[in-house]
Amino acid sequence: MVYYGKKLLSNRKYIVEDGYSLPAAKARICRVAGVIFLLVGALWGAATMAQALTPGWSLSCDADQGCREGADPVVLLPTGREQASVSASPAARTRLAAYAARPGVRMGLAVLAVIDEGFLIFLFVAIGLTLRRLGSRRGAALAQALPWFKRGALSAVLWAIAQPVTDSLRGMLLFPATPSGASWYFTFDLTVAGPALLLASAAYATAWALEAGVRAERDLADFV
């Protein structure tokens, strides 16, 4: 890619113009959308850091009461029986909060939060940079955007794979503080992970095919 990029950038004025640059209005929309994705990624990153520092941290905003932040480790438990049993008992809730505040548990939850959300944050950043590059006024906009699109798609694939793993590990990490006690826990929601993995794989394959096409076209462009 680098070879073709450098080779062609030096010769582009002589050979062919890269036709894959958007009209001005669409390019502007792409750039704005890219900034929005980057902002969402930055906000998501800040929220992840807060969740990593304070287990169960959340921020909710509404028009009447403004924004309120809270920290409830119960939300980190797998949905269903465990959440209900802990929520029903103030003692169990206190015990879970104390357990989640332990340095080792806190560190484990922080690592899981960063792994879990890290791929998503990177996905937002990658899509943002893809859109920014697609809206670029310089030539070869598509060729410059595709590598970030590919990285974003790969990040989505990894997120779809990591999600059930981190959910399972988080459950097993917190179960010792629940009434049911320590136990093995594995979760894999095919209705969520399945479509996510399929879509992410399709996006990666699309990026790969487009990149190969652009490379082949550029290769042929050196033929007169």
Added chain:
Amino acid sequence: MPVVVNLDVMLARRKVRSKELAEAIGITESNLSLLKSGKVKGVRFATLAAICRYLECEPGDVLGYEPSDDDLHPDATG
């Protein structure tokens, strides 16, 4: 790759200007200039045929080869 392009020689022999040839065979002057200077990876048979047709010559009149041992293993040099 010591394939040399002798197009400028043929243009001079036939007393044809680059602009005229470019227009006749349907490529841009800049691409013809690149071809003349050998700064292209390859030339399509269609382009070569058009050049030969217009200049009334053979492909060997336009392209030449200077033997080199490096060409026996082209993949090794990338």
